[in-house]
């Protein structure tokens with residue numbers, strides 16, 4: 055075990071040497087170790103966890119039920135209520151220190167009556183039934199969780215948050231990881247008077263008065279679907295309601311791509327950024343909503359940058375489209391320079407010299423001092439002094455509004471603010487630190503300490519009855535939530551390590567011997583390949599673990615894993631004397647609470663999308679993470695109890711990390727962004743104000759590409775084709791394929807839908823064989839789906855044969871090592887796309903229901919279909935060179951066919967590829983064989 059040095063999470067002090075050990079004699083020390091204080095003799099079960107081919111953990115029926123029931127007895131001997139017994143699937147809480155983690159809003163009962171404890175992880179049962187816990191059960195759960203909610207640091211700010219949002223339309227909340235932002239803020243707000251649904255009269259597009267309803271719901275965005283769904287379930291449980299698809303009313307819902315559950319009466323809706331963006335294109339005024347909360351803004355996806363751009367427009371508009379009703383905007387993050395966001399949302403007249411478009415890396419949030427340079431810290435100190443003085447002056451006003459916390463929800467005016475009350479109360483440390491570095495001089499951060507000293511604080515405007523400064527002159531208020539519920543100790547390597555996977559393996563095995571139970575581990579790795587490599591090693595070692603040491607349950611978590619396998623990670627370990635080891639990509643980096651986790655192990659790297667303008671393509675590269683990511687990762691520990699974070703790199707490496715990730719919009723293909731801006735009515739996309747404007751060259755390239763796809767006309771205006779493309783819940787190129795497929799000559803819409811459905815599932819359709827022998831058998835079994843034209847036609851055949859299967863689709867998949875869950879999702883997407891196309895009158899008649907007899911596509915039709923794809927992917931083509939290599943038709947760069955393609959090793963005249971990856975070389979994925987002259991034909995048409 056390498057030596058470690060450790061610091062407290064968020065601590066600025068220099069780290070000191072602390073732990074020393076040696077894992078070279080791991081097995082020996084394991085034998086000696088019995089430090090965990092548990093009695094292993096009472097947990098004699100086998101520790102292996104079997105998996106289905108798609109990676110889903112498989113529980114044997116005996117393990118599944120008996121251990122759960124034992125656990126249930128132990129936890130609540132006499133309880134039969136659903137509230138205390140329901141720990142079923144889709145419950146994304148699990149065990150926690152409140153004891154309420156196993157309690158859930160209830161969702162799936164895998165075939166048990168409601169007065170019995172449902173199986174905890176029933177994901178293997180084939181016929182799930184909806185389990186609906188009673189209202190009393192739900193209330194009991196909520197009551198239990200309530201105790202914990204009130205201990206969250208954000209509760210001290212509840213009154214401030216509500217008060218400030220009554221007075222201002224934009225609020226920035228900077229609070230440390232785990233302080234309670236995502237779960238509590240929407241709950242603080244949904245009962246506010248401004249959140250009621252209101253009837254207003256607006257002029258419709260024909261100039262006629264029309265009565266419409268505005269508001270009534272809060273949307274809260276999350277960067278990833280796993281965060282959106284887990285948080286929705288958590289908040290529903292805290293509010294005592296269920297999220298079900300069976301028509302039951304509720305207060306909380308979620309909407310992620312191809313999966314929306316919004317019960318009647320929903321007040322809080324968790325959405326992915328992409329979903330909200332899509333809603334904004336259909337309803338530019340967001341009339342459904344009273345407020346939009348942008349959570350985890352630091353991730354700065356392209357979608358979030360577009361959303362903030364559109365929200366800014368809405369906030370500064372005359373709000374006619376909403377009948378004059380403002381939309382409240384709340385922006386939250388634990389690790390982000392909200393000073394830049396403040397400048398972006400501020401009323402333009404208050405900062406005439408500010409120009410949006412260059413916010414990246416300019417201002418720093420206060421509790422993130424560990425990422426500051428000495429000069430920045432000096433600036434921070436100066437600014438802090440100024441603001442502390444200012445704060446002291448308005449102490450009495452602050453204290454008085456805090457004192458009215460309990461009366462807020464029934465409050466209907468300003469008069470009940472007890473002025474003068476608590477006047478003499480000294481400022482708490484939390485209050486005095488409630489400052490943040492702002493854009494000095496109104497427009498840009500101070501460059502030097504002297505400049506910062508000279509900077510005048512903004513003079514607050516006086517309004518009778520309202521404490522000075524509560525109405526922000528620039529329209530943007532901020533709240534800083536200091537502290538987290540539980541501390542996290544951070545450990546570093548003393549010397550750099552070459553092989554971080556090996557290093558992490560040692561750390562896991564060592565910590566497993568010393569860390570007490572309960573205490574699961576969450577390990578951050580770069581991607582699926584690292585996760586699989588470490589899983590294999592851990593599976594090997596875990597067989598050798600002596601019985602005094604906790605057994606390991608290894609669980610992967612990455613984006614392309616089936617949703618239910620992802621959800622299994624959020625369930626408690628049911629096997630006795632066993633520790634859950636979650637091996638994750640950065641999918642679990644923000645927003646997510648993985649119940650049970652006490653220890654985080656961070657490899658310090660992640661795969662980052664990088665647009666290579668020269669190639670005109672994106673690649674995924676493994677790179678060191680930013681400080682922000684490191685802080686977020688550490689923040690996944692210490693959520694239910696004190697935690698630890700082991701960074702597999704040195705403190706110097708940490709200090710050398712870049713503070714922030716470059717916003718995605720500055721490093722990716724902006725074709726989707728440009729299309730969405732056009733669809734939102736932005737004519738001049740080059741000068742539309744965004745927090746950070748993409749490179750002009752990248753924008754021009756995107757405009758050209760959209761023009762080539764016929765989405766934009768010669769003037770740069772959105773065509774009918776472009777409009778349709780923007781409204782599909784699909785990447786622009788796939789939308790283009792659908793439209794081309796309707797063409798009377800092509801007439802292959804249903805086939806195009808089949809292929810696109812397979813291409814847009816969250817997880818891989820074809821699973822990887824685990825051995826040479828299996829590989830041969832699978833090749834043989836897949837012979838009925840492989841097509842010589844390549845991967846696109848193979849996908850079509852896969853979908854058609856699967857849909858035609860009338861007896862047992864699961865065993866059909868198993869035989870071919872195809873993920874049944876991915877196919878189910880593809881079928882679901884196919885159904886939804888057929889409906890969208892039918893609504894758009896692209897599809898005249900709905901096809902007959904499955905199963906229909908399989909009819910292989912003719913070579914002529916295959917050619918038509920490939921030419922249809924070329925309309926969107928004409929620039930993603932390559933031709934065979936005399937030396938047998940492929941050279942891209944756009945840019946002439948060399949490219950090779952990826953080993954995962956059915957065309958791997960084949961030499962054909964030309965290829966079209968839908969995807970590409972840059973690893974050791976430039977690889978084309980999802981490849982089809984085409985003729986060289988089709989390329990010109992497609993691009994000219």
Ligand SMILES: Nc1ncnc2c1ncn2[C@@H]1O[C@H](COP(=O)(O)OP(=O)(O)OP(=O)(O)O)[C@@H](O)[C@H]1O
Nearest residue numbers: 146147231232233234235236237288388645647693
């Ligand atoms: N699914 C869950 N299961 C168990 N506890 C949870 C769950 N979700 C939230 N919590 C509890 O609520 C606390 C606050 O979580 P929340 O996500 O609101 O914090 P946050 O401030 O948004 O954190 P972050 O910035 O890291 O996303 C957690 O620390 C944890 O104690």
